[in-house]
Amino acid sequence: MRELKILAIVIFFTLVTYWGVEPYAHSQMHKHVESDNFEYKDLKEVEKGDVAKGKDLVMSNCTACHAIKVANMPAPMDPVTSGSSYGVNPPDLSNMGAILDPKYLAAFIADPATASNVAHKFTPESGRSHPMPGYNWMPKEDIAAMVAYLQSIAPKEITPKEVYVSACGRCHAARYDGKVLGQKWTQIGQKPRFKYEKDSLAFDIKLLEYEDSLKKYMGKLPPDLSIIIRARDEHFLKTFIENPQTQLPGTAMPRVGLSEEGFEKVMQHLEDIGDPSKPTRDSLGVYFLIYMVIFTIFAVLWKKSVWRKLH
Amino acid sequence: MAHFSDAKPFSEQWLDERLAVKTLKRVLSQEYWIPKNINFLWAMGMILAVTFGLLLISGIFLLMYYKPDVNLAFDSVNYTIMQEVGYGWLFRHIHGVAASVVFLIIYIHMFTGIYYGSYKKGREMIWISGMLLFVTFSAEAFSGYMLPWGQMSYWAGMVITNLFSLGGLELNGLVEWIRGDYVPGDAFLSRFFMLHVLLMPLIIIGVIVLHFGTLRIPHVNNQEGEEIDFDVEAEKYLSGDTKNAKIIRFQWDFLAKDFMVMAFFLTFFFYLVFYHFDFAMDPVNFDPADGLKTPPHIYPEWYFLWSYEILRPFSKNIGLMAFGFAQVIFMLLPFLDRSPNAKPAHTRGLFKVWFWALLVDMIVLSIMGKVPPEGVFNTIGLVAALTFIGLWIALPFITMAEKKA
Numbered sequence: 001m002r003e004l005k006i007l008a009i010v011i012f013f014t015l016v017t018y019w020g021v022e023p024y025a026h027s028q029m030h031k032h033v034e035s036d037n038f039e040y041k042d043l044k045e046v047e048k049g050d051v052a053k054g055k056d057l058v059m060s061n062c063t064a065c066h067a068i069k070v071a072n073m074p075a076p077m078d079p080v081t082s083g084s085s086y087g088v089n090p091p092d093l094s095n096m097g098a099i100l101d102p103k104y105l106a107a108f109i110a111d112p113a114t115a116s117n118v119a120h121k122f123t124p125e126s127g128r129s130h131p132m133p134g135y136n137w138m139p140k141e142d143i144a145a146m147v148a149y150l151q152s153i154a155p156k157e158i159t160p161k162e163v164y165v166s167a168c169g170r171c172h173a174a175r176y177d178g179k180v181l182g183q184k185w186t187q188i189g190q191k192p193r194f195k196y197e198k199d200s201l202a203f204d205i206k207l208l209e210y211e212d213s214l215k216k217y218m219g220k221l222p223p224d225l226s227i228i229i230r231a232r233d234e235h236f237l238k239t240f241i242e243n244p245q246t247q248l249p250g251t252a253m254p255r256v257g258l259s260e261e262g263f264e265k266v267m268q269h270l271e272d273i274g275d276p277s278k279p280t281r282d283s284l285g286v287y288f289l290i291y292m293v294i295f296t297i298f299a300v301l302w303k304k305s306v307w308r309k310l311h
Numbered sequence: 312m313a314h315f316s317d318a319k320p321f322s323e324q325w326l327d328e329r330l331a332v333k334t335l336k337r338v339l340s341q342e343y344w345i346p347k348n349i350n351f352l353w354a355m356g357m358i359l360a361v362t363f364g365l366l367l368i369s370g371i372f373l374l375m376y377y378k379p380d381v382n383l384a385f386d387s388v389n390y391t392i393m394q395e396v397g398y399g400w401l402f403r404h405i406h407g408v409a410a411s412v413v414f415l416i417i418y419i420h421m422f423t424g425i426y427y428g429s430y431k432k433g434r435e436m437i438w439i440s441g442m443l444l445f446v447t448f449s450a451e452a453f454s455g456y457m458l459p460w461g462q463m464s465y466w467a468g469m470v471i472t473n474l475f476s477l478g479g480l481e482l483n484g485l486v487e488w489i490r491g492d493y494v495p496g497d498a499f500l501s502r503f504f505m506l507h508v509l510l511m512p513l514i515i516i517g518v519i520v521l522h523f524g525t526l527r528i529p530h531v532n533n534q535e536g537e538e539i540d541f542d543v544e545a546e547k548y549l550s551g552d553t554k555n556a557k558i559i560r561f562q563w564d565f566l567a568k569d570f571m572v573m574a575f576f577l578t579f580f581f582y583l584v585f586y587h588f589d590f591a592m593d594p595v596n597f598d599p600a601d602g603l604k605t606p607p608h609i610y611p612e613w614y615f616l617w618s619y620e621i622l623r624p625f626s627k628n629i630g631l632m633a634f635g636f637a638q639v640i641f642m643l644l645p646f647l648d649r650s651p652n653a654k655p656a657h658t659r660g661l662f663k664v665w666f667w668a669l670l671v672d673m674i675v676l677s678i679m680g681k682v683p684p685e686g687v688f689n690t691i692g693l694v695a696a697l698t699f700i701g702l703w704i705a706l707p708f709i710t711m712a713e714k715k716a
Contacts, residue, residue, distance in 0.1 A: 002350065003350045003351055006351070010419060013674065014415065016674060017678075020681075021613045021678055021680075022589075025678065025681035025682045028682040028683060028688075029607075029608050029682070029683055175386075175390075176390050230597040231594050276394055277393065277400040277401075281585055284401075284585070285584075285585025288585060289578065289582060289585075292574070292578040292581055295574050295577075296571075296575055299570050300571050302567055302570065302571070303568050303571040307564070307568070309554070310554065310559055310564060311554065
């Protein structure tokens with residue numbers, strides 16, 4: 001039938017144009033980076049360590065800078081002071097054993113700059129060194145023991161937001177993350193709802209101080225990740241988080257060493273804050289389409305009844 | 312004064328005496344005759360009207376929450392509308408997808424007109440008013456694209472307003488005057504906001520009315536380009552011989568078919584709105600505008616790519632001239648086609664080749680307009696741009712040689 005032939009031609013040229021300006025053009029604009037599915041093939045396996053020994057080592061080596069809330073170790077300094085001392089607030093170690101890959105955790109303890117692929121920022125000429133000292137001097141078993149201890153204390157259930165806070169949230173704000181007006185995730189924590197304007201402003205001043213330290217440390221203020229889930233596709237985020245240097249050579253962003261599960265939780269959180277309508281969109285769309293199909297059937301029948309007298 | 316009877320207020324007769332509703336109904340719908348020999352492509356006009364309606368309605372809802380201020384615009388779209396307002400995301404998706412799809416239908420509508428010769432003697436004003444709609448829709452689309460104030464809004468605004476410096480003429484003062492600043496800023500945003508929500512829609516609605524009006528006297532073309540004596544055929548239809556009459560009523564014969572095509576279209580449209588919207592809502596524009604960070608690739612929406620690629624492969628001044636040529640040349644089509652035959656392209660010899668060459672060339676230009684301007688893409692883009700210009704220069708000669716059918 002002639003109309004179907006015409007329709008086939010219209011669809012053909014529409015699809016060719018679509019293919020050319022979308023999948024094809026984008027494949028030419030962005031280089032393809034293979035994911036290694038969070039296997040961290042460049043890092044060595046860790047042996048099983050002694051938890052009790054690990055506990056002693058962590059308590060004597062880490063807690064001068066890091067909080068471990070699950071072990072009742074408070075942060076030695078507030079985030080702003082920490083930021084001005086180290087550039088970035090050192091993370092609470094409570095759930096590091098659960099969200100980071102154990103191989104990465106061991107490699108990071110031994111040599112933070114190399115493990116996180118930012119050694120280029122801390123060359124001898126730069127006169128800068130990574131804020132965390134390396135523990136290369138320790139025997140491998142001791143590092144393995146610290147890893148084992150951190151794994152043993154990590155809570156079994158960790159929410160997507162907690163993973164975001166530990167892995168991303170000390171550098172990346174998320175101003176859409178907050179269900180009440182004025183609340184939002186900042187690099188120094190969730191901004192509370194203040195009763196008085198001056199308290200709110202005092203918080204903002206602290207935040208600005210922290211962000212200044214962060215800018216000095218990272219070169220620029222790392223972007224707010226509120227709707228990064230709509231701004232980058234999943235493959236980009238996955239390969240970028242796995243190893244930022246592959247997508248953005250020379251970037252100051254460290255490889256954070258998330259395990260696959262940790263990554264999925266981060267993505268879940270990014271979707272929760274950046275695209276919260278997705279579940280409704282997916283389910284409502286089905287009803288819209290069912291309605292449209294029924295509507296179309298009636299439209300076809302009506303056309304037929306009107307045109308019966310015309311043919 | 313005219314004579315007024317004692318008809319009941321608001322009865323048909325009462326209204327007819329005051330507003331001539333019977334005449335209006337007869338002229339605009341019941342006896343507005345449309346040829347019977349048409350295919351679904353003749354429904355594109357009504358689909359465009361419906362899509363414009365969707366844009367208008369969704370736009371009204373978005374306008375209730377949008378804030379034209381460089382500090383607030385991005386969050387008012389991406390947070391207030393997308394997250395806080397109930398179903399705000401749905402209205403934004405409808406608006407964004409409809410803005411893209413409306414151009415797909417415009418192009419189908421345009422190429423239908425070119426293929427069937429629906430711009431020829433008697434129908435020139437239909438074509439010209441239609442091209443005016445293309446231009447005004449383009450301005451509407453571009454000004455709307457500025458509003459979310461994302462990276463691509465900002466940088467597309469920068470690039471396109473720079474064109475007004477007119478290359479070697481260096482009219483930088485004109486560019487600043489248009490922007491109200493040295494770079495796109497608050498004045499720029501609120502000006503484009505005004506254009507998008509008031510001035511352009513007003514003009515568009517006016518030109519739509521004009522476009523409908525231009526159709527009334529020459530009537531719609533048909534699939535074979537057959538000259539129909541509408542008076543004879545109308546008599547046939549009205550005497551009850553609807554089967555043999557070559558024409559149908561606008562209401563409801565023609566509209567019933569439009570309605571059916573529209574139903575298929577809307578099914579496809581809502582599939583895109585819910586499940587396949589990235590082509591219309593570029594991810595790059597979900598990064599807030601940053602004047603200190605140029606995106607690695609700046610490209611317009613897909614429907615401007617072909618004319619962008621006519622600009623790009625040449626040096627600055629020649630590129631601008633080629634771009635200007637591409638903007639106006641379609642408008643002149645009724646006068647560049649010298650053949651008297653108002654027939655479909657497949658019966659018109661070389662014109663058939665010209666038609667398909669133009670279509671393929673514009674698709675090639677569109678693809679080359681998006682890929683990075685490197686290596687072989689530059690060559691293909693240059694050849695395609697020259698082909699475009701060549702095709703239009705050749706058109707009068709091709710059509711003059713055409714024999715009268």
